[in-house]
Amino acid sequence: MAQPAEISSSSFTGEWTYDVFLSFRGKDTRHNFTGNLYHSLDQKGIDTFMDDEGLRKGEEIKPSLLKAIQESRTAVVVFSENYASSTYCLDELVAILEHLKAEGRLVWPIFYDVDPSVVRHQTGSYAEALSKHEGRYQDDKGKVQKWRHALLEAANLSGWHFKQGFQTEYKFITNIVSIVSEKLNNTPLHVADNPVGLGSPVLQVKSITGIGSNERVKMIGIYGIGGIGKTTIARAAYNLLADQFDGLCFLADIREKAKHGLEKMQETLLSEILGEKEIKIGCVDKGIPLIKRRLQRKKVLLVIDDVDNLKQLKAIAGACDWFGSGSRIIITSRDKHLLSAHGVREFYEVEELRKKDALELFSWNAFKSNKVNPGYAKISNRVLLYAGGLPLALQVIGSNLYNRSIDEWKSALDKYERFPNKEIHEILKVSYDGLEEDEKNIFLDIACFFNKYKLSYVKWMLHARGFYPEHGIQVLVDKSLMSIDRNDCLRMHDLIQDMGREIVRQESTSEPGKRSRLWLDEDIFHVLQNETGTEKVEVIILYSSRQKEVYWNGNAFQKMRNLRVLIVGDAYFPTGPKNLPNSLRVLDWLGYPSTSLPSGFNPSEPSILSVISSCLRFDKPLKMFCSLSFMNFEDCKMLRQVPSLSGLPNLRALCLDNCTNLVKVHDSVGFLRKLILLSAQGCSMLQSFVSAINLPSLETLDLSWCTSLESFPEVLGKMENIQEVFIDYKLRGYRLYEPYKVEEVMMSKVFVSPSLNVHRALLPFAKAYCITISDYNVIQEYPLTNIALPKSHVHVGSGSSVKFWFRERFPEVTVVLIAEPLYIDLVHNSMFEFRYSVLINGINQFSSSCDYMISETREMQPLCLSVFSGEPSIPD
Numbered sequence: 001m002a003q004p005a006e007i008s009s010s011s012f013t014g015e016w017t018y019d020v021f022l023s024f025r026g027k028d029t030r031h032n033f034t035g036n037l038y039h040s041l042d043q044k045g046i047d048t049f050m051d052d053e054g055l056r057k058g059e060e061i062k063p064s065l066l067k068a069i070q071e072s073r074t075a076v077v078v079f080s081e082n083y084a085s086s087t088y089c090l091d092e093l094v095a096i097l098e099h100l101k102a103e104g105r106l107v108w109p110i111f112y113d114v115d116p117s118v119v120r121h122q123t124g125s126y127a128e129a130l131s132k133h134e135g136r137y138q139d140d141k142g143k144v145q146k147w148r149h150a151l152l153e154a155a156n157l158s159g160w161h162f163k164q165g166f167q168t169e170y171k172f173i174t175n176i177v178s179i180v181s182e183k184l185n186n187t188p189l190h191v192a193d194n195p196v197g198l199g200s201p202v203l204q205v206k207s208i209t210g211i212g213s214n215e216r217v218k219m220i221g222i223y224g225i226g227g228i229g230k231t232t233i234a235r236a237a238y239n240l241l242a243d244q245f246d247g248l249c250f251l252a253d254i255r256e257k258a259k260h261g262l263e264k265m266q267e268t269l270l271s272e273i274l275g276e277k278e279i280k281i282g283c284v285d286k287g288i289p290l291i292k293r294r295l296q297r298k299k300v301l302l303v304i305d306d307v308d309n310l311k312q313l314k315a316i317a318g319a320c321d322w323f324g325s326g327s328r329i330i331i332t333s334r335d336k337h338l339l340s341a342h343g344v345r346e347f348y349e350v351e352e353l354r355k356k357d358a359l360e361l362f363s364w365n366a367f368k369s370n371k372v373n374p375g376y377a378k379i380s381n382r383v384l385l386y387a388g389g390l391p392l393a394l395q396v397i398g399s400n401l402y403n404r405s406i407d408e409w410k411s412a413l414d415k416y417e418r419f420p421n422k423e424i425h426e427i428l429k430v431s432y433d434g435l436e437e438d439e440k441n442i443f444l445d446i447a448c449f450f451n452k453y454k455l456s457y458v459k460w461m462l463h464a465r466g467f468y469p470e471h472g473i474q475v476l477v478d479k480s481l482m483s484i485d486r487n488d489c490l491r492m493h494d495l496i497q498d499m500g501r502e503i504v505r506q507e508s509t510s511e512p513g514k515r516s517r518l519w520l521d522e523d524i525f526h527v528l529q530n531e532t533g534t535e536k537v538e539v540i541i542l543y544s545s546r547q548k549e550v551y552w553n554g555n556a557f558q559k560m561r562n563l564r565v566l567i568v569g570d571a572y573f574p575t576g577p578k579n580l581p582n583s584l585r586v587l588d589w590l591g592y593p594s595t596s597l598p599s600g601f602n603p604s605e606p607s608i609l610s611v612i613s614s615c616l617r618f619d620k621p622l623k624m625f626c627s628l629s630f631m632n633f634e635d636c637k638m639l640r641q642v643p644s645l646s647g648l649p650n651l652r653a654l655c656l657d658n659c660t661n662l663v664k665v666h667d668s669v670g671f672l673r674k675l676i677l678l679s680a681q682g683c684s685m686l687q688s689f690v691s692a693i694n695l696p697s698l699e700t701l702d703l704s705w706c707t708s709l710e711s712f713p714e715v716l717g718k719m720e721n722i723q724e725v726f727i728d729y730k731l732r733g734y735r736l737y738e739p740y741k742v743e744e745v746m747m748s749k750v751f752v753s754p755s756l757n758v759h760r761a762l763l764p765f766a767k768a769y770c771i772t773i774s775d776y777n778v779i780q781e782y783p784l785t786n787i788a789l790p791k792s793h794v795h796v797g798s799g800s801s802v803k804f805w806f807r808e809r810f811p812e813v814t815v816v817l818i819a820e821p822l823y824i825d826l827v828h829n830s831m832f833e834f835r836y837s838v839l840i841n842g843i844n845q846f847s848s849s850c851d852y853m854i855s856e857t858r859e860m861q862p863l864c865l866s867v868f869s870g871e872p873s874i875p876d
Contacts (some may be wrong), residue, residue, distance in 0.1 A: 007199045008070055010631050011103045012236035018049040020180065021100075023092050024231045027082035033112055033162070040177045046184060063090050067584060070099050073105040074183065074243070075152055076176075079119050084129035087301025090147040097150055100592045101157075104206060108245040109159035110176070120155035130193055141852050172509025174851070177526035186248055188239040191232060194364040197357030198236050201229075201350065209328050213243055217320035221339035224350035225480040225493060226428045231333040233350060237330060244326075247273035247300040251316065255308045256432075262315040263287050275302055284315045289695045292322045299326040307333045308434055313342045336432050337478035339512060351388025352493075358383060358871045361391060361868060365398025379409050386416060388494050396423050419505075420498045422642065428499040431479050435819075442472040443481060446819035448501025448517045449541050451482075458490055464586045464607035477495045521548070528556040554578035568592075576615075588632075592616055595638065603726075611636065623647045629674075637661055651699075653677040663690045670713055673697060681705050681726065692716050702726040777851060 010016055020041060024034040030044050032049070035693075038089070041048045049068045069075070081492075083089050103105045111119065128372050128668045135146050162172050191198070208220050222230050235250070249272040251265055258265065266287030270279045274294060281287040304316055317329050320343075333339055336347065351546025353361065362383060363372050372380050387393035401409050431761045432443060442462055450458045455473070462469035473490070476482050484490040492500075501519075508514035512523035514531035515541045524542045527533045529552050537560045548571045557563065558579050565586040580601045581585070585608070592614035602624040607626070610632035618633065621644045628648050632655040633639055639659045645651060647666040654669065654678060656662060662683045669678070670690035678695070680686060680701040687708050694717040704726040705707065712727075 007103050007203050007240075008099075009195050010071060011105065012198065012202050012240040013195055014073075014239050016073040018046075018068060018260045019046045019073050019074040019184050020048040021069055021072035021096065022048055022050045022078070023075060023089065024078035025080050025083045025086050025089050028082050029078055029112060031756075034078050035171065037078075037173050037176065040173050041180065044177055044181050046177070046181060052551075058401060061088070061095060062843070064100075065092070066095055069095050070667075072100065073103075073181070074108070075100050076108050076110060076180070078110045079114055080112050081114050081125050081153075082129070082146075084119075084122075084126040084151065084627060085115075085132075087133065087147075088549050090133075090150065092838050094146055094150045094156060095225065097153055101153070104240045105155055107154065108176075108180070109154050109157050113160040113162060113164055114356045116155050116159075120152055122151060126151065151667075160693070163271075163772055179728075183243050186242050188242070189235045189250060191239065193235045194361055197353045198229075198233060198362040201348070201471065202235045202236045202240060204332070205348050206240060208239075208243065208348055209330070211241060212327065215326040217323050217325065217327045218346065219317070219320065219329045219331065220341070220343045221336065221344040221347040222330060222350060223334065223339060223347060223480060225335045225390075225391050225496060226334060226431055227424065228350045228352070228480075229391045230334075230350050231305050233348075234305055234330055234332050238301065238303050241301055241328070244619060245299050245301040246324075247295070247298045248302075249300065250305070251274050252304045252305045254304055254312050254316075256304045258312050262282065262312060263669040265312075265316055266291060269302070270294060272300065286317065288318060291316075296321070298706070300324065301330075303330045303332075305332045307331055307338065308335065308391065310338055310341060313338075314717070317718065319343070332474070335474070335479045335528050337371050353386060353391060353394070354389070358387065358394055359387050362394040362398045364385070365395050366401050368402070376406065376409070379406060379413075382413060384411075386494070388412065388496055388780055390426060390493065393421075393424050393495055397423055404869065420495070420502050424495060425499055425502055428447065428496060429480055429503070432499065432503065434479070435475070438467055439472045439475050441468060442467050443476055444500050444504060444517060445539065446473075446482065446490060447492060447497045448519045449539065450490060451497050452489055455484055455488045455490055461565070461586065466605075467586070487556070507536070518542075525550060531556050531558075533560045535564075537563055539563075539565040541565065542571055545569045547572055549574065557581055577624070587611075589614065596620075617645065621647055624867070626650065629653070631655070634658060642666050642669060644670060648672065650674055654679070656680040656683060657702075658682040659686075660684050662686050665690055667691055669695065676721075684708060689713055693719075698722055700724040700726075722811075726859075769818070 004637055013739065021035060022038060024030065029035075038050045044334055049072060051065060051068070069092075077093060078702045084320060096107060097141075100665055108118075109119075114125075115434050122130055130148060133147070134141070134186070137143050138283075151712055156598045160172070160176060162169070166404070166778075205220065205222065210218060224230050231252070235638070236800055238248075238250050249269050251268060256267065262284050263281045265285075265324045266281050266284065267279050270291060271277060281290065289378075302317060302323070304313065307313055313331065315324075317331075319525060320327075320329075320635075321781075323329070331339060331342075331344065336349075339347065352358075352808065359372060359380065362380065365368055366383075367373050373827065383397055397412075400421070401412060402413075402512075424817050432440065435443060443466065445462060445467075449462065452618075459469040462472070467636065477482055477484060484492055485491050498827075504515050504517050507516060509533060512518055512520075513527045513530075514534050515523075516536055518527060518537060519523050519541055521542065521544050524540060525548070527537075527540075528550055531552075533556055534559050540563065547570045552573070552575075554575050554577050557577055560581050560583075562583050563581045564583060566580075566584060567588040573593045576592065577598060579598050582601065582603045584601075585605055587606070588608060588610040590612050592611040595615050595617045596617070596619070606625050608630045610630070611630055612632060613635045615631075615638055616633065617638050617640070618636075619641075620630070625648055627650055629650055629652045631651060631653070633642075634655050634657040636659050639656070639662050640667045641663060646664045649672070651672050651676055654672075655677070656665070657679055658681070660683065662680070663678070663685055664687070666687070668688045668821070669675075672695065674697050675695050675696050677700045678698060679700070680689070681702045681704040683706050686706050687710050689703070689706075689709060692714045694715075696717065696719060698719055699721050700723060702724075702736040
């Protein structure tokens with residue numbers, strides 16, 4: 001039978017109405033065998049359902065009988081000679097297998113004076129009965145097929161065969177009652193006061209265990225954040241699966257109990273599975289071989305709950321071969337990597353409750369009902385938003401709010417949002433306490449500042465802090481403290497984030513200036529305006545929700561000798577800082593108010609300097625910033641020139657975008673060997689960039705909209721890492737929807753004869769127009785003009801074919817095509833196909849085409865279409 005989509009809560013809570021459901025054909029065995037079996041079970045105190053034959057009226061199973069099946073812990077099916085002749089019995093068997101067997105509950109067949117093979121293969125009286133049913137149900141052949149399948153499945157179960165004359169019926173029944181009683185003595189664990197939302201997770205865990213599919217030993221990991229319900233699910237799965245095993249043990253709260261010695265856990269394991277009370281081990285090393293020797297032949301179900309150390313697993317369940325065939329070991333932990341390191345390969349990650357289940361669980365705790373009090377519906381949604389589907393929070397907060405007024409609810413929630421509930425905080429903090437120092441700092445930085453940020457940005461900032469983010473972030477993910485979503489952003493549960501921020505707040509509950517991290521507007525304004533900052537402060541990140549003026553005198557940073565990161569967003573400072581700590585590694589200040597950095601500011605390990613839209617003039621070289629890797633002067637209107645950057649050998653990115661008064665960039669910028677990004681787009685006054693470039697690490701160069709630029713720098717060496725070059729510019733506000741991306745920049749070295757002809761092509765960044773436009777099959781061609789070539793080119797022609805030659809060799813260059821059509825009717829046409837080709841000495845080197853969409857209905861601007869790069873075919 002297929003596994004059910006839903007599962008009754010009684011299957012895993014142990015709250016049964018009946019211990020045993022008896023299925024039988026009344027005419028065959030009611031007044032002899034089955035009647036005697038029922039009385040024997042009843043005398044043992046086993047609550048057994050045996051239906052009154054008078055209830056069997058009609059052809060369909062009555063709802064009361066189906067309810068009895070669903071509420072029974074086990075079932076015993078008595079197959080007799082004429083069992084299959086009763087369609088009622090066959091329907092009953094199907095229901096038993098669908099509701100009990102499929103959910104993991106035990107079903108025992110008894111073959112009373114009929115051979116199991118007769119039932120299994122449906123021969124003899126079973127063949128005759130089913131043949132008659134097929135004749136009767138010709139219009140519903142699926143019904144008979146379902147009965148056949150049920151008979152086959154039931155006959156393959158482990159059970160008993162009674163043969164007249166081979167044993168007494170009394171002894172036969174006594175043996176059955178003994179085995180049933182032994183199984184029923186497995187006391188179910190208490191799962192939860194309100195087992196909400198457990199059905200689907202328990203079924204998924206059951207599916208992962210693969211019971212019945214194979215007999216090899218398997219270890220299964222259940223992992224997730226603290227308070228998410230790992231232990232609850234493990235208890236429910238234990239109850240559901242328990243009857244399938246010879247030995248059972250649930251080792252709860254290993255993390256705490258292991259503090260008193262792992263040998264105690266070993267003793268508990270052996271005692272519970274073997275049923276021996278006085279087992280003494282003495283030390284862990286003695287316990288390991290003893291467990292292997294005593295349990296190697298037993299099919300056991302073992303749950304090891306809340307593991308946080310590999311030593312715990314090695315002492316209790318070191319390997320699969322410690323246990324008998326078919327055994328299952330379920331381990332719960334907050335740390336997935338720990339489970340993987342122990343060899344666990346199959347996992348179930350516990351997720352937050354769905355809104356419907358979360359609301360029900362909260363209601364049970366807040367209203368002692370599965371329904372929300374209508375008057376509290378709106379504020380209950382606020383609780384759900386705060387708890388984020390975490391069962392622990394829903395239960396704790398619900399209980400705290402029980403029987404309180406709406407005003408009290410609002411007050412409590414206001415407090416929780418500022419100061420987390422202590423009980424929730426302490427449970428979640430367990431994961432933090434187990435981290436190494438570097439990992440704790442990474443966690444606190446992310447909790448305070450970078451939750452929901454792009455992983456690449458967070459790594460960049462953490463590197464600047466001096467941490468090791470690649471390893472540290474993965475540890476936090478493994479320990480369920482955060483995740484990485486499909487967009488490559490870090491995601492931390494809101495209550496985990498609150499826990500991290502509370503750890504920082506507890507560093508000094510009264511004075512923010514004595515905390516390591518500051519992120520709240522009011523705390524930062526307080527520290528800056530009252531100058532209460534101390535050497536404890538490491539990071540300040542101010543993204544004010546409203547632009548607010550900071551009333552200060554510029555001295556606030558004087559005592560912050562360990563400040564590493566200072567990021568200022570939307571806030572107004574009437575004056576700049578008079579001093580900045582030399583400990584700073586990141587200075588990112590939007591609208592920095594001074595024309596220069598403080599004179600005494602000479603940071604020892606700067607990494608990032610970003611002063612977007614600032615007043616900085618940058619008149620003098622930065623001499624003490626040798627470790628600086630990123631510098632951003634975007635939109636700095638007072639910047640007129642970039643001085644020498646030769647003192648920044650480790651600079652990897654330089655952004656000068658929209659510095660509209662920038663006129664000159666120092667030649668040293670062209671020789672920064674580690675520079676990856678160089679962008680000066682929108683510098684409309686820039687006339688002299690750099691005379692030459694030799695930037696072997698450069699990947700992106702952006703000089704778009706530099707409309708006053710007189711020439712492009714000469715390329716002096718190979719630039720093999722280049723990926724993008726942008727040199728387009730806008731006219732009259734037009735825009736293209738396709739970026740101007742240069743795929744490759746450098747051509748291989750090619751030595752050629754003194755004469756070289758190029759048709760419909762040009763060298764880097766030459767202004768030329770040569771285009772073929774396919775516009776409803778109308779072909780238009782425009783000539784090449786306005787050629788501006790490097791100094792090595794001594795002759796330039798004009799027209800649709802341009803001729804020029806080189807003194808020694810064909811330069812290592814990219815061919816870029818720029819087009820400006822004379823007239824296009826944009827009112828009716830907005831999509832154009834551009835076709836072009838590159839010929840060298842009459843040999844076609846490259847042909848391509850591309851489509852562009854114009855967004856406005858006015859004259860079309862020049863377009864940078866594509867590039868040609870590679871080794872041309874040069875004839876001898």
